[in-house]
Amino acid sequence: MDKTTTSQLLIDLHMHSTASDGMFSPSEVVHTAITRGLHVIALTDHDTTNGVLAAQTAANQAPLQVIPGIEMGCEDALRTIDILGYFIDIENEDFQNHLTEIRTYRERRAELIVEKLARLGVNISLERVYAISEGAAITRPHIARVMVEKGIVPDSQTAFNRYLANDAPAYVPRFRLTIPEAITMIHQAGGVAVLAHPGRYANPTKVIGEAIAAGVDGLEVYYPDHAPEFRQQILKITAENSLLATGGSDFHHPENGTIRMGIEAANMPTDTLSKLRERATRYSA
Ligand SMILES: [Zn+2]
Structure with a gap:
C-alpha cells in the first residue's frame, strides 16, 4: 500500500530523537507518531542522520512514512541558523564524511566548554557529558543537564543564561558551517533544503x-x-x-509546552508532501 495517498495527510516534518538531543529513541518517536495518528514524519536530528534507519525500520509494518531528514546548524559569531534537509540520500559518502567532521569538532567543542567552565570555577566531568549524550552528537543541552544534575544551576535555562548561551562566558562557537555550505551539502546528497523556524531569529x-x-x-x-x-x-x-512552505513541531521531549508532536499537522496543506517530493527530484542523481 502506498502510505501517502490518504486524502488528509497528517504530517510533522521536524522532530528529534536520541540520535541528537531528543529524549525518545528513533523507534519511540515512530511509535508516538503512530499513536498520534500521523501519516508522515521526518526525523531531523542535529547534524546526523544516524537515527533514520532505525526509525524507518520501526515504521516498516505501520501506516507511517519516515522521510530521511536532518537539521544542520550554521553559525557565525553572533547567531545560530538551522537548515533542515529532506529526502537526503543517507548513504551519500561525501555527505556522511562531512557530518563526521562536524561531529568530531563538536566533541572537541564539548571539551573546550568544559575547560572554560573549569576556569570559571565550575567543575563538571567530560565523562559524564559523554555518558548523558548516550553516543549522540554532543550539544549544549547535554552539558546543561550535567550542570543541573550536579546542582550547579536549578535548571537548563539558567545554565544557558549564565554560562552556555551565545554571549555567555563559557560559550564556544560551533563548527562554522555557513548557510550556503549547508544548503549545498544537502543538495549534493539529493535533498531539499528548508530554513528552520525563521521566527526564532533576531532578524528573520x-x-x-x-x-x-x-x-x-x-x-x-x-x-x-x-x-x-x-x-x-x-x-x-x-x-x-x-519556495515550499513546510512545518513541524520540533519535538524533543514529551512534555514541552507548546511543542507537541504533530501540533502543526492540521495546519499544513495536504499537498505539502507531494510538493516536497517533487522539489527533491531537482537534486536526485
Ligand atoms: Zn529542531
Missing part, C-alpha cells in the same frame, strides 16, 4: 534573504512559535519566490 527578514540568495528550497512556515501574522507574512514570501 535578513536571514530569509540570505537563505534565498543561497538557494534554499523552502521556509518552515508552520511552527509552534510562529504567530498567525508572521505565518501569513512568510507564506507570502514563499509564494513570491516559488
Whole structure:
C-alpha cells in the first residue's frame, strides 16, 4: 500500500530523537507518531542522520512514512541558523564524511566548554557529558543537564543564561558551517533544503534573504512559535519566490509546552508532501 495517498495527510516534518538531543529513541518517536495518528514524519536530528534507519525500520509494518531528514546548524559569531534537509540520500559518502567532521569538532567543542567552565570555577566531568549524550552528537543541552544534575544551576535555562548561551562566558562557537555550505551539502546528497523556524531569529527578514540568495528550497512556515501574522507574512514570501512552505513541531521531549508532536499537522496543506517530493527530484542523481 502506498502510505501517502490518504486524502488528509497528517504530517510533522521536524522532530528529534536520541540520535541528537531528543529524549525518545528513533523507534519511540515512530511509535508516538503512530499513536498520534500521523501519516508522515521526518526525523531531523542535529547534524546526523544516524537515527533514520532505525526509525524507518520501526515504521516498516505501520501506516507511517519516515522521510530521511536532518537539521544542520550554521553559525557565525553572533547567531545560530538551522537548515533542515529532506529526502537526503543517507548513504551519500561525501555527505556522511562531512557530518563526521562536524561531529568530531563538536566533541572537541564539548571539551573546550568544559575547560572554560573549569576556569570559571565550575567543575563538571567530560565523562559524564559523554555518558548523558548516550553516543549522540554532543550539544549544549547535554552539558546543561550535567550542570543541573550536579546542582550547579536549578535548571537548563539558567545554565544557558549564565554560562552556555551565545554571549555567555563559557560559550564556544560551533563548527562554522555557513548557510550556503549547508544548503549545498544537502543538495549534493539529493535533498531539499528548508530554513528552520525563521521566527526564532533576531532578524528573520535578513536571514530569509540570505537563505534565498543561497538557494534554499523552502521556509518552515508552520511552527509552534510562529504567530498567525508572521505565518501569513512568510507564506507570502514563499509564494513570491516559488519556495515550499513546510512545518513541524520540533519535538524533543514529551512534555514541552507548546511543542507537541504533530501540533502543526492540521495546519499544513495536504499537498505539502507531494510538493516536497517533487522539489527533491531537482537534486536526485
Ligand atoms: Zn529542531
